[in-house]
Amino acid sequence: MGQQGKMGGNEEHVHGSAEDTQSRQEPTLRLILVGRTGAGKSATGNSILGKRRFLSRLGATSVTRACTTASRRWDKWHVEVVDTLDIFSSEVPKTDPGCEERGRCYLLSAPGPHTLLLVTQLGRFTAQDQQAVRQVRDMFGEDVLKWTVIVFTRKEDLAGGSLQDYVGSTENRALRKLVAKCGGQVCAFDNRATGREQEVQAEQLLGLVEGLVWEHEGAHYSNELYELAHLLRWAGREKRLRRVVEGVAARMRRRLWGAWLRAGLWAWPKPLWS
Numbered sequence: 001m002g003q004q005g006k007m008g009g010n011e012e013h014v015h016g017s018a019e020d021t022q023s024r025q026e027p028t029l030r031l032i033l034v035g036r037t038g039a040g041k042s043a044t045g046n047s048i049l050g051k052r053r054f055l056s057r058l059g060a061t062s063v064t065r066a067c068t069t070a071s072r073r074w075d076k077w078h079v080e081v082v083d084t085l086d087i088f089s090s091e092v093p094k095t096d097p098g099c100e101e102r103g104r105c106y107l108l109s110a111p112g113p114h115t116l117l118l119v120t121q122l123g124r125f126t127a128q129d130q131q132a133v134r135q136v137r138d139m140f141g142e143d144v145l146k147w148t149v150i151v152f153t154r155k156e157d158l159a160g161g162s163l164q165d166y167v168g169s170t171e172n173r174a175l176r177k178l179v180a181k182c183g184g185q186v187c188a189f190d191n192r193a194t195g196r197e198q199e200v201q202a203e204q205l206l207g208l209v210e211g212l213v214w215e216h217e218g219a220h221y222s223n224e225l226y227e228l229a230h231l232l233r234w235a236g237r238e239k240r241l242r243r244v245v246e247g248v249a250a251r252m253r254r255r256l257w258g259a260w261l262r263a264g265l266w267a268w269p270k271p272l273w274s
């Protein structure tokens with residue numbers, strides 16, 4: 001179950017550039033880019049930051065080699081963005097067999113994200129996207145969707161039309177259900193945009209995120225693994241990572257067993273008592 005944690009950016013970050021924010025006193029917004037490979041996560045991250053910090057490239061394979069963070073200032077906020085690699089596809093047992101990368105993602109976003117940005121391509125919400133959503137829920141918890149904004153890339157395909165109209169009239173049932181679960185929080189990016197147009201898009205999204213923070217009374221998302229990371233904040237780097245990785249692995253095993261059990265019961269030919 002997800003819980004609410006207190007807002008604040010003073011958590012010690014153990015990996016990557018976020019470590020440097022340990023003594024930061026200014027209010028922080030932590031965002032994680034999630035979604036299928038090729039949806040435009042890294043490109044969206046760059047648009048939010050207004051500079052190329054994440055590697056984004058056309059192609060079926062993920063070009064982000066490890067979860068990384070980069071930051072910017074916006075209004076009074078220090079905004080930290082975590083870009084993720086291929087940890088939300090059906091291939092994840094092969095790409096992250098020991099859950100190390102998922103553990104790193106937890107530590108990079110500790111003590112918990114203010115918003116998850118679920119990136120998908122406009123007009124192409126596919127089975128792979130649905131798989132990514134399942135992985136996100138398995139990794140973080142069911143109610144993380146209350147902390148999620150759906151970001152549609154290739155906004156240019158709207159050709160001036162309204163995103164709300166598109167979302168309201170889509171015949172893709174899975175997408176409609178997801179939008180409802182995310183409380184209707186949607187946003188669109190043309191990641192080819194530059195200059196003022198790029199900044200306006202980023203500000204629209206950050207405004208949405210700020211709205212979510214107020215809605216959650218300043219709380220960021222948290223669960224037992226973020227709490228574990230917080231408890232171990234003074235432990236050594238390796239020990240903290242190892243314990244969180246073990247926690248993620250145990251959580252994923254529990255989810256898998258649950259799914260098998262449910263599938264087994266559905267597949268049962270007739271009631272046991274008949």
Ligand SMILES: Nc1nc2c(ncn2[C@@H]2O[C@H](COP(=O)(O)OP(=O)(O)O)[C@@H](O)[C@H]2O)c(=O)[nH]1
Nearest residue numbers: 037038039040041042043056057058154190191
């Ligand atoms: N035309 C267009 N291409 C985009 C947009 N967003 C991403 N792309 C392209 O989609 C491809 C995959 O993007 P990338 O950021 O690497 O996806 P990731 O795997 O989710 O990180 C790249 O070639 C991007 O240039 C967009 O808004 N418009």
Ligand SMILES: [Mg+2]
Nearest residue numbers: 041042063064
């Ligand atoms: Mg990427």
